[in-house]
Amino acid sequence: MRSFFILLCCSVSLLFAGTIKPETESIEYDSQAYIYDWKQDLKLTQKQFKKLRDILRDYRLQNSSIQDDYARNSALNHNLFIENQYDATYYIESSMQIERKRLEAEKNFFTKIHHLLTPEQRKAFAKNIDDWSIQR
Template sequence: MRFLVIFLLIAKIYADDHELHSKHHIYKELSHLDLTKEQQHRVKKILKIYRKELKEYKELEEDIEDKRKDIFLQKSFDLEKINSLNQQLDREAHGIENRFLQKMHFVLTPQQRKKFVHYFDDWEVE
């Protein structure tokens, strides 16, 4: 559920290519961070990459779900294949989160990081 909410929020940021509109949404979603103009520019790029990775993750998730269903429908249940697919999905989700958080850590000041960490769970890939 959080994935959907985050995806919709990020999609809304990029719904309109007009620069002022995009800045307004960055301020609205991350206003508690008091980003500088340079930080806004960097965060916008980070969010664009994050959104793209989430879209790719969703496609992978659907593909893996189809594979899991196929495995379940087989005459014998292959737990190793199911575990392997689940681990692949987990690795990808953690990779997306880690890359996003690493980039945000680099852009934010220590004070902004303290504010950002209050909404840390909102950025989990599920």
């Protein structure tokens, strides 16, 4: 029975082993699949592509941290509300601080992309920016 289970597991893993495309072997592909569309649509050089991938990675890390800040702020607000210690001024100030952090990250993201792209690539990027909206 045990050897049958091991054989079954190996068979299933072999079944899926050949389905990964060479360019998608990176674990980042699923969460950043659109970067490959950008590479093609913007006609990025390999150097630009690598730099853009780094910019996106950094932006996602910053956004993850910011989302954590929003969640902590929301939980704190919830707890203060329940405990009858709600402070609207504090909530607004802390929310604005997080929002400023988010806007700063977004500004840096777009500034870096702007410096990376050629004028023609910028036009293509701007044309499709809504379609390619950055997932937060």
